[in-house]
Amino acid sequence: MMPETSRGAIMTAETASDRQNESIISKLESINRNLRFLHQISRKISEKKPLSHLLTDIMENSKVLMNAEASSLLLYDPGDDKLHFMVATGEKGNVIKKFSVEMGQGIAGWTAAHRKPLLVDDCYKDSRFNASFDSESNFTTRSMICVPLVRNEKLLGVMQVINKKGGGVFDEEDLSLFEILASQCAVAIENHDLIQRQIEAETLAHELEIAREIQMHLLPKSLPSYEDLEMASQLIPAKKVGGDYYNVFRIDEQKTLLFLADVSGKSISAALIVSIIDSCLHSYLKMADRRFNLMELVSILNRVLIESTTSSKFATGWFGLYNHLTAELTSVNAGHNPPYLFREKNTTVQSLEKGGIFLGALDTEYESENLTLASNDILVYYTDGITEAWNENNEDYGEDRLINTVLQAQQHSAFEILRLIEEDVQSHVGKAVQSDDMACIVLKKR
Numbered sequence: 542m543m544p545e546t547s548r549g550a551i552m553t554a555e556t557a558s559d560r561q562n563e564s565i566i567s568k569l570e571s572i573n574r575n576l577r578f579l580h581q582i583s584r585k586i587s588e589k590k591p592l593s594h595l596l597t598d599i600m601e602n603s604k605v606l607m608n609a610e611a612s613s614l615l616l617y618d619p620g621d622d623k624l625h626f627m628v629a630t631g632e633k634g635n636v637i638k639k640f641s642v643e644m645g646q647g648i649a650g651w652t653a654a655h656r657k658p659l660l661v662d663d664c665y666k667d668s669r670f671n672a673s674f675d676s677e678s679n680f681t682t683r684s685m686i687c688v689p690l691v692r693n694e695k696l697l698g699v700m701q702v703i704n705k706k707g708g709g710v711f712d713e714e715d716l717s718l719f720e721i722l723a724s725q726c727a728v729a730i731e732n733h734d735l736i737q738r739q740i741e742a743e744t745l746a747h748e749l750e751i752a753r754e755i756q757m758h759l760l761p762k763s764l765p766s767y768e769d770l771e772m773a774s775q776l777i778p779a780k781k782v783g784g785d786y787y788n789v790f791r792i793d794e795q796k797t798l799l800f801l802a803d804v805s806g807k808s809i810s811a812a813l814i815v816s817i818i819d820s821c822l823h824s825y826l827k828m829a830d831r832r833f834n835l836m837e838l839v840s841i842l843n844r845v846l847i848e849s850t851t852s853s854k855f856a857t858g859w860f861g862l863y864n865h866l867t868a869e870l871t872s873v874n875a876g877h878n879p880p881y882l883f884r885e886k887n888t889t890v891q892s893l894e895k896g897g898i899f900l901g902a903l904d905t906e907y908e909s910e911n912l913t914l915a916s917n918d919i920l921v922y923y924t925d926g927i928t929e930a931w932n933e934n935n936e937d938y939g940e941d942r943l944i945n946t947v948l949q950a951q952q953h954s955a956f957e958i959l960r961l962i963e964e965d966v967q968s969h970v971g972k973a974v975q976s977d978d979m980a981c982i983v984l985k986k987r
Contacts (some may be wrong), residue, residue, distance in 0.1 A: 927981055
């Protein structure tokens, strides 16, 4: 028979072994629970949820997992160099969310500034703790874990859990687990930023495509044919949609309206203003019929743009009214690059500048000038995308080079002159990116 002392020793050993096994099992269960939670977080990150909803889910679950009274997440704004609450859970969460934290101030500010985690057992004994939040929210912060959110060396914000339930304190294992959660949160934030940038890029690309379609749809499919005039036109679009627009309107057997505009701004806003201009021109021509008055048209279009656009949106424009019977051209320049009239007889170049300020700024009166075209005279009108075309050395094409190109090609047809202008501009630009639309119209008197 086994002595009592031996039996007692065996029972003590068995009890100790059972306790050890229970501890191991409890530890394994805790690890398993944590792994399941981390797996759930990983799945949530891949869901197409608004970032605020996703981060709220993560922080609510983090509070439960860490057995904490509250949790919060602050995002860093480099614009004001502050941390702003994105999520604040717990009893006083709504009160806390209205605050922001200066970089370097308080535990959250220190963590963000130093990009190091903090495990604080007693916040009121830590000199970095800012008690003003407790005063404002009537909450008592005892213990805390605060970790930075960093992705690819970029500070995104900080995460924190507050007050271990049951009066305990957080330990190193809690800190390790919370750091894993923080790394997953950082991935979620970065993924959201990438998706948002992709959406914005796709939206912009879609807007640019719509604007391009509007712009190209409003241009004439072909120019009218005249016995006394040769006309050639081209618009070379840039990747960023500008507001270049031109048109030629046969008013009657005697008169033709020439028009060119360059709207300020890019994308949809510029395309919409172009559509307003096009609509105004067509409406006036229908209503005016045989009572067409060039100065009245200029004044009406100017007032329409004043009423339809903001002060930052305007358009430069050139109006030309050509009389086929008299070969007289009436010119009105509304703040546009001056067209050039090349005279064959004396090889002079005349700049058509008379008119007034750009359209859509002030309700003002415009002036006109009259010229008579002779056989083989050439009129070239264009937008600043031509003369301001930059090469890789940041040198623009310029008016002088445009004039010289036309002078050397005066004996050619309007189509050939336009082709030579395009070739010379492209030769100048080389591999540089075209930043603006290029519109050019060449008219030659037969």
